Amino acid sequence: NAGVMQNPRHLVRRRxxxxxxxxxxxxxxxxxxWYRQLPEEGLKxxxxxxxxxxxxxxGMPKERFSxxxxxxxxxxxxxxxxxxxxxxxxxxxxxxxxxxxxxxQYFGPGTRLTVT
Amino acid sequence: xxxxxxxxxxxxVPEGENLVLNCSFTDSAIYNLQWFRQDPGKGLTSLLLIQSxxxxxxxxxxxxxxxxxxxxxxxxxxxxxxxxxxxxxxxARSSGGYNKLIFGAGTRxxxxx
Numbered sequence: 044n045a046g047v048m049q050n051p052r053h054l055v056r057r058r059x060x061x062x063x064x065x066x067x068x069x070x071x072x073x074x075x076x077w078y079r080q081l082p083e084e085g086l087k088x089x090x091x092x093x094x095x096x097x098x099x100x101x102g103m104p105k106e107r108f109s110x111x112x113x114x115x116x117x118x119x120x121x122x123x124x125x126x127x128x129x130x131x132x133x134x135x136x137x138x139x140x141x142x143x144x145x146x147x148q149y150f151g152p153g154t155r156l157t158v159t
Numbered sequence: 160x161x162x163x164x165x166x167x168x169x170x171x172v173p174e175g176e177n178l179v180l181n182c183s184f185t186d187s188a189i190y191n192l193q194w195f196r197q198d199p200g201k202g203l204t205s206l207l208l209i210q211s212x213x214x215x216x217x218x219x220x221x222x223x224x225x226x227x228x229x230x231x232x233x234x235x236x237x238x239x240x241x242x243x244x245x246x247x248x249x250x251a252r253s254s255g256g257y258n259k260l261i262f263g264a265g266t267r268x269x270x271x272x
Binding site: 078091147152 | 193200204258259262263
């Protein structure tokens with residue numbers, strides 16, 4: 044059973060370009076979460092999605108960032124007009140269910156975005 | 160608003176020592192608490208998950224405890240080895256709101272031979 048998959052693993056963009064980060068959840072998981080880790084900091088929640096729905100985007104910057112999880116295909120985190128401050132590791136996690144104490148999130152290897 | 164703090168920020172110990180990593184959280188209304196390991200430049204590996212109804216969980220040389228009333232969790236590593244060197248993160252999932260995990264900044268552990 045493959046784990047959470049993220050691609051690309053490393054992404055370099057020049058200021059002003061767009062970055063697209065992809066996440067394929069574990070088989071059987073229908074809930075996806077995106078987190079960002081700035082250099083020397085802990086992970087910060089960005090957004091929580093279910094298929095075709097954004098459930099909680101309270102951690103997402105109001106501008107330039109968007110996320111989707113379509114009915115078919117991976118979840119996409121999109122950053123428009125990137126700036127140097129967007130340089131970070133972006134982690135995706137997935138879970139099987141969102142209620143009850145048996146919940147657990149499984150993390151992917153991350154995408155390291157560098158903005159030059 | 161949930162906040163998670165980990166102390167110490169960094170720890171360097173000789174091989175073989177037993178050690179304790181601390182995690183505190185401000186909101187005791189949590190569903191569970193998870194401990195992760197992160198190697199440099201890598202993703203997160205889940206080590207232990209403690210449900211709110213549990214007091215501790217064990218896996219091999221690792222033991223994690225949870226005290227909701229005091230807002231604390233500890234990760235105990237027995238007989239540390241150089242391969243344990245990594246950053247250890249704790250994350251709390253609050254019972255209110257949705258499923259986001261709130262992470263501490265981590266404890267960077269170095270075990271030297």
